[in-house]
Amino acid sequence: MRFRFGTFIAIAAASLLVACDPSSTPPSAGTPPPSPAQPQAASTPVPANPLQRLAIPQHGIYTGAYIDWGDKEDTVTLEAIEKFETMVGKHQAIVASSSYWGEQSFPDDNLRLITRHGSVPLVFWSPWDKPYVEGRGPDKYSLTSIIAGEHDAYIDMWAEKARAFGSPLIVSFANEMNGEWFPWSGKLYGGSTPIPGSKPVHFQGPETFKKAYRHVVDRVRAKGATNVQWVLHLMNYSLPQEGWNLAAEYYPGPDYCDWLGFSLYGAQFADDDWTQFFPLLDWPYEELRRIDATKPVMVCEWAVGEFPTLGSKSDWLRDAFRLFKSPKYPNIKACVYWHERWENDDGRYSNLHVNSTPDALESYRQGVADPTYLDHPIVEPTK
Numbered sequence: 001m002r003f004r005f006g007t008f009i010a011i012a013a014a015s016l017l018v019a020c021d022p023s024s025t026p027p028s029a030g031t032p033p034p035s036p037a038q039p040q041a042a043s044t045p046v047p048a049n050p051l052q053r054l055a056i057p058q059h060g061i062y063t064g065a066y067i068d069w070g071d072k073e074d075t076v077t078l079e080a081i082e083k084f085e086t087m088v089g090k091h092q093a094i095v096a097s098s099s100y101w102g103e104q105s106f107p108d109d110n111l112r113l114i115t116r117h118g119s120v121p122l123v124f125w126s127p128w129d130k131p132y133v134e135g136r137g138p139d140k141y142s143l144t145s146i147i148a149g150e151h152d153a154y155i156d157m158w159a160e161k162a163r164a165f166g167s168p169l170i171v172s173f174a175n176e177m178n179g180e181w182f183p184w185s186g187k188l189y190g191g192s193t194p195i196p197g198s199k200p201v202h203f204q205g206p207e208t209f210k211k212a213y214r215h216v217v218d219r220v221r222a223k224g225a226t227n228v229q230w231v232l233h234l235m236n237y238s239l240p241q242e243g244w245n246l247a248a249e250y251y252p253g254p255d256y257c258d259w260l261g262f263s264l265y266g267a268q269f270a271d272d273d274w275t276q277f278f279p280l281l282d283w284p285y286e287e288l289r290r291i292d293a294t295k296p297v298m299v300c301e302w303a304v305g306e307f308p309t310l311g312s313k314s315d316w317l318r319d320a321f322r323l324f325k326s327p328k329y330p331n332i333k334a335c336v337y338w339h340e341r342w343e344n345d346d347g348r349y350s351n352l353h354v355n356s357t358p359d360a361l362e363s364y365r366q367g368v369a370d371p372t373y374l375d376h377p378i379v380e381p382t383k
Helices: 007-015 078-088 108-116 143-147 152-165 204-222 277-291 313-324 358-368
Strands: 052-054 061-067 094-100 120-126 169-173 228-235 259-265 297-303 332-339 341-343 349-351 379-381
Touching: 061 078, 078 358, 094 108, 094 332, 108 120, 108 152, 143 204, 152 204, 169 204, 204 228, 228 297, 259 277, 259 332, 277 297, 277 313, 313 332, 313 358
Parallel strands: 061 094, 061 332, 094 120, 120 169, 169 228, 228 259, 259 297, 297 332
Antiparallel strands: 052 379, 341 349
16 A cells, blocks of 8 residues: 655665665576466356465566555456556456455455456455544554454454455555554554563564464464465565564564565655665565565565656666566565555645556566566465
8 A cells, every 4th residue: 555655765775775786686587487387367256165375486476456446445446457457468467455444344346356357366454444544543453452352353254254255365464564654553562662571672563563463364264264365564664764673573473474575665756765676675675585585575565656857767667577587586476566646735646657658658568578477376275
């Protein structure tokens, strides 16, 4: 989901440029990796047992998108998906949307529509109450209330419907918790306060998040929803950028996430500094690799605005597709573009659309056309 505190990314990235020299990046492979066998798309709305899950491709990277679904990020339509795919020249293996706890519902229609289309849904499942406004503190669906079991009935309902859905489903629960804009931010739950007696020292903010995350995952799994895969979805650079708030502090353990993921944004606002793509990807990727080198990595959101006076969006997009597939980043197995445009309070627009200009669209089309970027999901029975 979009985030309105974009300036810090460029500042944080610039501080690490010395350690992230773009000249050291290996060039992308001249020949794409071997194509996998013809992938089997998730094609039935309610598959027979056993339940299905998304397979991690041996070769290639799933391509996907969030497609400007409106204020609640959940108005999924087949027309919008097909229009986007026609525009970029490629079917989407993953289609993203949101499910807010304040709605107290399960997005069954959205998920079935996406699955019938031959894509896998990625759901940003956010413990957030109305109004969905960033920068507020904890609300009715606070991490502590989740840990206390106050929302178990809702979690169980969601889990039962996910199990009945049966097809592959990726869930990003409480994303970007290492930032400070959402009400589940670790900063808002004790932040850097040490846990008494913990060795090595753990901190209240991240530990509270991990308890809530594990509580949710445990309850969903208890209902038999093994078709759900979990992605730990961080921001690529933490804010505040302090040791207690780094990605490793939020890792709930290998049994609680199937993917490691992060959001990666370039300039989103006219007053932002322009940062090239490489430092936005390189250090965060290595940070996740140090946490668990066995997990596939998903770029859960990535995008940049159209600001010609700051830099070239066309070049930025071209670099993205070149670097995602670089041998330097073998764990990247999915990348989901955030295709959105909105008006800011000052009347200026943030246009992250891939077609913000003809040049930007051409760069996107050329990049995603590479057969490395897989256009259909590969599914397998759950284990």
